[in-house]
Amino acid sequence: MSKGGKVNWIKKELKIGNELGLHARAAAKLVKLANRFPCEIFIRKGESMANSKSIMGLLTLAAGKGSVINIEARGEEAELALTAIEDLINSKFGEV
Amino acid sequence: MGTAFVLEKKRINIPKYWINNREVENEIKRFNQALRKTKDEFNRIKDRICKFEGKDQISILDSYNMIVKDDMLVKDTLASIKKESINAEWALQKTLDQIKETFLKIDAEYFKERNSDVDYVGEQIIKHLVGHKEELFSEIPKDSLIVSHDISPAETAQLMKFKVKGFVTELGGKTSHTAIISRALEIPAIVGCPLAVVQIQTGNTLIVDGEKGIVIIDPTDKTKKDYELQMRKQVETERMLLKNIHLPAETKDHKKIRLSANIEILEELESIKEHGAEGIGLFRTEFTYLNRETLPDEEELFQQYKTVLKTMYPHYTTIRTFDMGGDKIPLNYEYNLDETNPALGLRAIRLCLKERTLFKTQLRAMLRASIYGKLKILIPMVSSLEELRATKAIIDKVKKDLTKKEIEFDPNIKLGIMIEIPSSVMIADLLAKEIDFFSVGTNDLIQYTLAIDRSNENVAYLYQPLHPSILRMLKMIVSAALKEQIEISVCGEMAGDPLCILILLGFGITELSMNALSIPKVKEIVRSVEYDTSRSLLERILELDSAEEIEKFVRKELAKILGPVYTKYISLS
Numbered sequence: 001m002s003k004g005g006k007v008n009w010i011k012k013e014l015k016i017g018n019e020l021g022l023h024a025r026a027a028a029k030l031v032k033l034a035n036r037f038p039c040e041i042f043i044r045k046g047e048s049m050a051n052s053k054s055i056m057g058l059l060t061l062a063a064g065k066g067s068v069i070n071i072e073a074r075g076e077e078a079e080l081a082l083t084a085i086e087d088l089i090n091s092k093f094g095e096v
Numbered sequence: 097m098g099t100a101f102v103l104e105k106k107r108i109n110i111p112k113y114w115i116n117n118r119e120v121e122n123e124i125k126r127f128n129q130a131l132r133k134t135k136d137e138f139n140r141i142k143d144r145i146c147k148f149e150g151k152d153q154i155s156i157l158d159s160y161n162m163i164v165k166d167d168m169l170v171k172d173t174l175a176s177i178k179k180e181s182i183n184a185e186w187a188l189q190k191t192l193d194q195i196k197e198t199f200l201k202i203d204a205e206y207f208k209e210r211n212s213d214v215d216y217v218g219e220q221i222i223k224h225l226v227g228h229k230e231e232l233f234s235e236i237p238k239d240s241l242i243v244s245h246d247i248s249p250a251e252t253a254q255l256m257k258f259k260v261k262g263f264v265t266e267l268g269g270k271t272s273h274t275a276i277i278s279r280a281l282e283i284p285a286i287v288g289c290p291l292a293v294v295q296i297q298t299g300n301t302l303i304v305d306g307e308k309g310i311v312i313i314d315p316t317d318k319t320k321k322d323y324e325l326q327m328r329k330q331v332e333t334e335r336m337l338l339k340n341i342h343l344p345a346e347t348k349d350h351k352k353i354r355l356s357a358n359i360e361i362l363e364e365l366e367s368i369k370e371h372g373a374e375g376i377g378l379f380r381t382e383f384t385y386l387n388r389e390t391l392p393d394e395e396e397l398f399q400q401y402k403t404v405l406k407t408m409y410p411h412y413t414t415i416r417t418f419d420m421g422g423d424k425i426p427l428n429y430e431y432n433l434d435e436t437n438p439a440l441g442l443r444a445i446r447l448c449l450k451e452r453t454l455f456k457t458q459l460r461a462m463l464r465a466s467i468y469g470k471l472k473i474l475i476p477m478v479s480s481l482e483e484l485r486a487t488k489a490i491i492d493k494v495k496k497d498l499t500k501k502e503i504e505f506d507p508n509i510k511l512g513i514m515i516e517i518p519s520s521v522m523i524a525d526l527l528a529k530e531i532d533f534f535s536v537g538t539n540d541l542i543q544y545t546l547a548i549d550r551s552n553e554n555v556a557y558l559y560q561p562l563h564p565s566i567l568r569m570l571k572m573i574v575s576a577a578l579k580e581q582i583e584i585s586v587c588g589e590m591a592g593d594p595l596c597i598l599i600l601l602g603f604g605i606t607e608l609s610m611n612a613l614s615i616p617k618v619k620e621i622v623r624s625v626e627y628d629t630s631r632s633l634l635e636r637i638l639e640l641d642s643a644e645e646i647e648k649f650v651r652k653e654l655a656k657i658l659g660p661v662y663t664k665y666i667s668l669s
Contacts (some may be wrong), residue, residue, distance in 0.1 A: 020206075021206075023206060023207075024155075024156070024159050024210060024213070025155050025159070027159075028155060028158055028159045028162055031162055051167060051168075053167065054166045054167045054168050055159060055162040055163060055166055056163060056166050056168045056169065056195060056214060057166075057167075057168055059199075059207055059210045060195075060198045060199060060202065060207070062202040062203065062204045062207035062208075064204055064206075064207075094554075
């Protein structure tokens with residue numbers, strides 16, 4: 001995490017609200033979205049942290065319904081990325 | 097109910113060895129190639145599954161593709177190869193073990209189970225690395241019930257080819273992807289049945305009740321009888337479906353329609369006959385080129401085409417020249433076609449015109465085979481007159497070469513083009529002057545016209561065969577064909593979709609080519625309606641302004657015309 005000198009991570013805390021949590025399909029959606037942005041985006045849940053561009057990373061977070069996660073982004077378009085991910089999570093990944 | 101066949105998985109031996117610095121590059125190359133082959137294979141399976149619809153199944157393969165290029169997997173493996181100087185298989189195995197450890201630490205069952213997906217993907221990559229040929233299913237007797245420790249979703253999709261009656265696996269749960277796919281393919285399956293391989297032996301009589309989720313080993317006579325009765329009812333339904341295969345496909349007022357089949361592989365030939373197809377309306381040839389180390393030579397293609405043509409004679413066989421490109425690229429293809437928009441890229445006839453040697457080889461094989469039956473040649477994805485003329489020039493050249501070498505071919509082979517791009521619809525009148533037939537590929541036509549990729553779950557709902565724009569396109573194509581008096585057929589999924597038959601009939605389309613399994617029900621619909629009625633209904637349909645309204649109208653009219661046939665085939669679709 002200590003790449004480069006200046007650390008200007010922007011962060012956001014969110015709650016996973018959809019029934020199945022960050023399961024395979026939701027994680028896939030998140031990866032696809034994250035890949036559209038040039039910045040680094042990590043997701044932290046408790047002690048564990050995952051690169052949001054890695055589906056396996058996201059799955060190993062085991063973020064079920066109600067989990068609180070922290071999104072951290074740094075670099076070009078970091079704010080845009082954060083907002084987009086927030087929208088996706090708040091829309092419950094388009095699931096009913 | 098059937099006889100059990102216990103499938104032993106052959107374990108792959110993973111070679112482990114040290115490499116020197118000069119070999120590092122080569123190992124990395126091998127690893128990357130294996131990743132690409134794995135991805136290609138998943139894409140092919142995805143293609144197949146798309147035909148059975150189901151967003152869930154498609155997204156599973158999407159997530160597999162993501163795993164293939166996942167940093168956790170790729171970066172770590174590459175790093176191991178470089179830092180530890182070990183071969184790709186070993187490095188990958190190490191990475192997989194690490195990932196597994198992470199997954200096993202998870203408490204939640206669902207997430208823990210996802211490790212099986214990673215395992216499966218890893219296994220596929222390793223298979224490609226060691227060049228393991230999958231011949232797992234070649235030994236399965238027809239009509240057996242498969243018992244196995246685990247069957248991957250991809251293998252499940254292949255199982256249908258072997259007429260397997262059902263399967264039981266030890267691994268897997270309700271959320272297992274194998275379970276989801278088996279439901280889509282209507283193969284009875286019990287997944288997550290512990291110790292099945294130990295308790296069941298090949299040859300045991302088994303009852304697999306997919307609905308109740310139970311397996312009965314060597315059932316008592318009474319249980320057998322109960323299930324036999326149930327099965328007889330099912331067979332009865334199937335027989336009803338097949339009863340009309342010998343009857344002509346014609347409307348009540350005797351308009352003759354040709355119902356032909358689409359095929360991809362030779363194994364389907366038998367099923368075509370069983371379902372009463374009158375010819376092959378579309379033989380997709382690209383599958384012979386994919387998933388293998390070397391491209392097929394002329395002789396191999398010739399033998400294959402000869403078999404199809406001979407088997408189908410006196411009916412004709414329409415062979416489509418290879419539709420590769422996009423996500424279907426031969427393994428050792430020298431160009432890296434990593435295109436951002438494969439659907440709009442170098443594919444089908446565009447690729448043929450660029451890869452002339454490859455194209456000519458296929459054409460020569462087709463022409464040589466033509467004397468063994470009735471051949472029609474079909475060109476995919478034509479979008480302009482120039483393309484068509486360039487293609488015809490190549491075909492003429494190949495014919496001249498053959499004549500010079502005194503190699504025999506049928507001089508009267510009909511040439512046709514797929515109409516599947518809006519531009520070709522708009523110039524259908526010009527194209528029709530230069531060829532013998534049109535074949536409307538509705539799947540691509542719908543996707544290109546409505547600008548949607550139906551394997552993209554976000555827009556899949558927009559895939560609407562009954563969209564007014566599609567019907568208007570069909571109208572243009574048909575009138576161009578009528579004017580030049582060329583043959584016209586529909587070979588996309590619309591041709592096998594009960595809801596579309598009335599419309600296609602109304603347009604005066606005389607050939608529908610579809611998955612052979614759909615032929616009996618389409619024939620029954622054709623035989624229940626009058627051509628005249630379909631014509632006048634179509635006029636009214638063309639005045640409606642949305643897909644939804646059209647569907648409502650079609651359903652209502654069909655219910656009236658078909659009576660009980662309607663409830664049997666359409667109310668559910």
